[in-house]
Amino acid sequence: MSVGNQSGDPVRWPGLGRVVHDRRRAARLTLAALAAKTELSQSFLSQLENGRTNSSLRSLQRIADALDTTAIELLAAADTAPESVLVRAGEGRLDQDDPGQDGSVRSLVHGRRDLRALEFTGGTERGAREFTHQNDELIYVISGTITLAANGTEVTLSTGDSYYCAAGVRHRWWAHADDTTTLLLAVADGLTVRRAPHRPPRT
Numbered sequence: 001m002s003v004g005n006q007s008g009d010p011v012r013w014p015g016l017g018r019v020v021h022d023r024r025r026a027a028r029l030t031l032a033a034l035a036a037k038t039e040l041s042q043s044f045l046s047q048l049e050n051g052r053t054n055s056s057l058r059s060l061q062r063i064a065d066a067l068d069t070t071a072i073e074l075l076a077a078a079d080t081a082p083e084s085v086l087v088r089a090g091e092g093r094l095d096q097d098d099p100g101q102d103g104s105v106r107s108l109v110h111g112r113r114d115l116r117a118l119e120f121t122g123g124t125e126r127g128a129r130e131f132t133h134q135n136d137e138l139i140y141v142i143s144g145t146i147t148l149a150a151n152g153t154e155v156t157l158s159t160g161d162s163y164y165c166a167a168g169v170r171h172r173w174w175a176h177a178d179d180t181t182t183l184l185l186a187v188a189d190g191l192t193v194r195r196a197p198h199r200p201p202r203t
Helices: 016-026 031-038 042-049 057-066 071-078
Strands: 093-095 104-107 115-121 137-143 145-150 153-158 162-165 171-175 181-187
Touching: 016 042, 016 071, 031 042, 031 057, 057 071, 071 104, 137 145, 137 153, 145 162, 153 162
Parallel strands: none
Antiparallel strands: 093 104, 104 115, 115 181, 137 162, 137 181, 145 153, 145 171
16 A cells, blocks of 8 residues: 555555545544554654655544445545456455564455445454444455454354454454455445345235
């Protein structure tokens, strides 16, 4: 990701700092206020907005929460090729603070699309943060093993397993090894999925 040089993808995300800056100004937040909301340093946020430092997904999630949006939406807004239908191997990766525990995430679509597709590698940290989404999502293990916690229940998923997470379900998951690869597919937040009206069964 181009807010730094870790990922080897120096051109895809050059506008991320500008997007964060514009969203912060639109929310009428000072850097100091955003720093307080995110528990990130004001110096880090200033350097991020000016394109002089990296941002992990974890930090970007904190920023997105404070700006009442999502990390994926911020990345989509910063995408330099929003109309492209092709994402090459290795493109769009956002490295984490600690690759051993946080792993990395790669967006498999360009720009604001109706379908969200993310490829996670690693991510063994058992963070306490839970996620909820307004649309259903599918979590598929490409290789390795993960543990998924949802509705107070933990389930282990291995290569080839999938989990259908319904809208509104609080959930979190973590990988068992650094080379685990997990795919997440969902309709983008902000879109309404049309559902057929419920009809009682015929008798």
